[in-house]
Amino acid sequence: MSELRILGVDEAGFCFGVRRALQLAKEATEKHPEVACLGPLIHNRQVVEDLERRGMRVVEDISEVRSHSAALVRAHGAGPTVYQAARDAQVELIDATCPFVRRVQQAAAQFAEEDYQVLVLGERDHPEAQAIVAHAGGRATIIESAAELEQIGITKRVAVVCQTTQRIDTLQELVSTLLPCVSELRVANTICDATSKRQKASVALAQQVDLMIVIGGYHSANTNRLAQICRATGTRTEHIETAAELRGEWLDEVEVVGITAGASTPPQAVEDVRTRLLELAGERVEDPSAPAT
Numbered sequence: 001m002s003e004l005r006i007l008g009v010d011e012a013g014f015c016f017g018v019r020r021a022l023q024l025a026k027e028a029t030e031k032h033p034e035v036a037c038l039g040p041l042i043h044n045r046q047v048v049e050d051l052e053r054r055g056m057r058v059v060e061d062i063s064e065v066r067s068h069s070a071a072l073v074r075a076h077g078a079g080p081t082v083y084q085a086a087r088d089a090q091v092e093l094i095d096a097t098c099p100f101v102r103r104v105q106q107a108a109a110q111f112a113e114e115d116y117q118v119l120v121l122g123e124r125d126h127p128e129a130q131a132i133v134a135h136a137g138g139r140a141t142i143i144e145s146a147a148e149l150e151q152i153g154i155t156k157r158v159a160v161v162c163q164t165t166q167r168i169d170t171l172q173e174l175v176s177t178l179l180p181c182v183s184e185l186r187v188a189n190t191i192c193d194a195t196s197k198r199q200k201a202s203v204a205l206a207q208q209v210d211l212m213i214v215i216g217g218y219h220s221a222n223t224n225r226l227a228q229i230c231r232a233t234g235t236r237t238e239h240i241e242t243a244a245e246l247r248g249e250w251l252d253e254v255e256v257v258g259i260t261a262g263a264s265t266p267p268q269a270v271e272d273v274r275t276r277l278l279e280l281a282g283e284r285v286e287d288p289s290a291p292a293t
């Protein structure tokens with residue numbers, strides 16, 4: 001049986017915004033006897049469960065937070081009504097909105113202020129995209145792809161911002177479809193650098209391996225997108241949340257395995273996957289001491 005090599009990428013796992021949000025969340029649980037998180041802090045079940053053990057409660061809406069207690073806005077951000085409701089109820093708001101997400105909210109608000117028709121390239125059901133629309137005073141439309149333009153009636157002055165996890169080619173397609181239809185087009189490329197770096201490194205790795213393992217929450221938009229673009233290279237790609245999901249038979253006929261992880265995946269989850277792969281590979285491992293990421 002041939003040897004098995006395990007390769008990783010430098011750009012994997014927690015991004016700046018998620019690390020910052022987690023830090024703020026942990027500090028909040030130490031400082032406040034009662035702290036609520038407005039939705040799961042990140043799309044990673046294991047991390048959310050750990051925070052719950054520290055005393056953080058996940059709520060769906062600010063109305064569920066008791067007056068004079070504390071609540072955390074997650075990295076995806078929240079709309080202005082949430083901030084107002086917190087002030088009204090005298091809830092201390094700890095704002096973990098990622099600064100890059102804040103930049104999108106500000107761009108959308110500015111474009112709406114200048115009376116552009118604002119398009120938010122993003123996922124309709126995603127809280128980040130919805131909060132961006134809210135910051136534009138509701139005067140923005142979420143669009144998932146250029147194909148949807150036909151359904152929404154385009155005016156002559158259009159501005160585009162993107163949910164941070166979007167793909168650059170999706171934005172390029174939207175811009176080139178819009179351009180012939182408008183007299184003025186403003187585009188804020190608000191795709192997060194962390195996301196595009198992860199995507200590029202993961203695609204480059206996927207092109208060199210026989211099997212790609214993408215680690216991260218099933219509800220994490222950026223992890224799902226990583227899995228999607230790795231799969232698009234033609235390399236077999238498995239998306240898992242934890243090491244326990246790895247199957248020995250996936251390694252049959254495989255000589256090189258690549259590992260990558262979404263921006264909300266803790267370093268420990270990546271390490272656990274690498275350890276489990278080494279166990280499953282047994283004697284086939286070429287260099288068990290080689291770093292995976």
Ligand code: SF4
Nearest residue numbers: 015017098100164192
């Ligand atoms: S992926 Fe980028 S925008 Fe999103 S939380 Fe991380 S650093 Fe912020």
